[in-house]
Amino acid sequence: MRILAIESSCDESAAAVLDRREGLLAHQLFSQIDLHRVYGGVVPELASRDHVRRLLPLVRTTLAEANTAPEALDGIAYTAGPGLIGALLTGAALARSLGYAWKKPTVGVHHLEGHLLAPLLEAEPPPFPHVALLVSGGHTLLVEVQGIGRYTLLGETRDDAAGEAFDKAAKLLGLPYPGGPELARLASGGRVGAVHLPRPMLDRAGLEFSFSGLKTAVLHAVSEKPLTDARKADIAHAVQDAIVDTLVVKALRALEDTGLDALVVSGGVGANLKLRERMVAAAGKQGVRVYYPRVEFCTDNAAMIAVAGLARLEAGQHDGLGIQARARWPLASLPAVPAVS
Ligand SMILES: Nc1ncnc2c1ncn2[C@@H]1O[C@H](COP(=O)(O)OP(=O)(O)OP(=O)(O)O)[C@@H](O)[C@H]1O
Numbered sequence: 126m127r128i129l130a131i132e133s134s135c136d137e138s139a140a141a142v143l144d145r146r147e148g149l150l151a152h153q154l155f156s157q158i159d160l161h162r163v164y165g166g167v168v169p170e171l172a173s174r175d176h177v178r179r180l181l182p183l184v185r186t187t188l189a190e191a192n193t194a195p196e197a198l199d200g201i202a203y204t205a206g207p208g209l210i211g212a213l214l215t216g217a218a219l220a221r222s223l224g225y226a227w228k229k230p231t232v233g234v235h236h237l238e239g240h241l242l243a244p245l246l247e248a249e250p251p252p253f254p255h256v257a258l259l260v261s262g263g264h265t266l267l268v269e270v271q272g273i274g275r276y277t278l279l280g281e282t283r284d285d286a287a288g289e290a291f292d293k294a295a296k297l298l299g300l301p302y303p304g305g306p307e308l309a310r311l312a313s314g315g316r317v318g319a320v321h322l323p324r325p326m327l328d329r330a331g332l333e334f335s336f337s338g339l340k341t342a343v344l345h346a347v348s349e350k351p352l353t354d355a356r357k358a359d360i361a362h363a364v365q366d367a368i369v370d371t372l373v374v375k376a377l378r379a380l381e382d383t384g385l386d387a388l389v390v391s392g393g394v395g396a397n398l399k400l401r402e403r404m405v406a407a408a409g410k411q412g413v414r415v416y417y418p419r420v421e422f423c424t425d426n427a428a429m430i431a432v433a434g435l436a437r438l439e440a441g442q443h444d445g446l447g448i449q450a451r452a453r454w455p456l457a458s459l460p461a462v463p464a465v466s
């Protein structure tokens with residue numbers, strides 16, 4: 126089976142072609158960061174309009190790169206949610222229209238399932254069952270993954286997502302959008318222990334997260350003393366340290382609770398090198414192996430949507446003539462995909 130996948134849930138337009146036997150044949154992405162930077166965040170209406178302009182040319186060039194004619198496709202997958210509703214609709218309408226014109230089954234994919242399954246694209250994919258820490262711009266979840274479509278939520282954030290915490294702290298430090306990677310860069314020049322920030326929820330049992338208090342603490346740290354470049358770097362270091370500490374402790378706790386020995390870390394914050402380093406070291410001590418998608422597949426992309434879509438289309442799941450687009454969509458409501466031996 127060979128499929129085309131389209132992603133348009135937020136501010137990245139992306140397309141990919143994935144073949145069951147030959148693997149990932151092509152993936153392309155257009156980031157709208159330059160479009161939104163002047164506003165300091167994503168403007169939903171501008172995002173939708175730009176997807177309309179970018180997606181079809183991206184599909185053309187991705188199919189060409191994969192040396193694949195539409196007739197050679199066995200199906201089409203698109204991101205159906207959660208995300209910005211207008212942005213989702215552009216991808217859904219395009220995918221459904223192509224499916225109709227080319228007479229191919231079309232399936233709407235859960236964006237977070239895409240993030241969870243992204244490490245399956247790597248040479249050494251994670252085994253099932255495993256624990257997944259999904260840390261992105263909009264979500265912070267610990268999930269027990271028994272198989273594709275078999276997800277048990279173990280814990281999530283009560284307020285801000287980890288990526289959102291990175292971005293908001295970055296904004297308070299005057300860094301350009303999107304702040305997460307910028308803050309991580311700045312943090313490498315900061316001093317250990319120069320600034321101390323709270324580790325929310327660490328002292329409490331359970332697998333819930335809370336990051337909203339962190340931005341108040343950052344606000345205090347920013348206004349307490351003159352904000353020199355050195356002070357900025359120290360605060361950035363402390364922010365990254367507090368977030369990474371919290372994620373590592375809770376992920377290890379989830380592994381202990383479930384008795385599992387494989388951990389997936391996915392989503393945009395999974396690209397953070399300090400998190401990768403600390404998680405691998407801490408998990409290694411407990412005999413746990415950590416699996417990551419390659420850095421470019423941590424943030425939004427269509428390759429991960431293709432992985433989830435291929436599994437679902439192979440299992441005979443598709444949407445008929447309907448278009449699915451859901452701003453909110455619980456992960457636990459997805460149908461399971463039977464395991465193939
Ligand atoms: N190196 C990094 N360090 C810290 N944060 C990072 C890094 N790289 C990316 N991020 C953060 O990852 C987030 C983007 O990730 P992603 O694209 O997966 O999220 P999203 O698609 O916006 O949200 P969701 O998937 O929940 O809908 C942003 O908050 C960004 O700041």
Ligand SMILES: [Mg+2]
Pocket residue numbers: 236240261262393424425
């Ligand atoms: Mg995402």
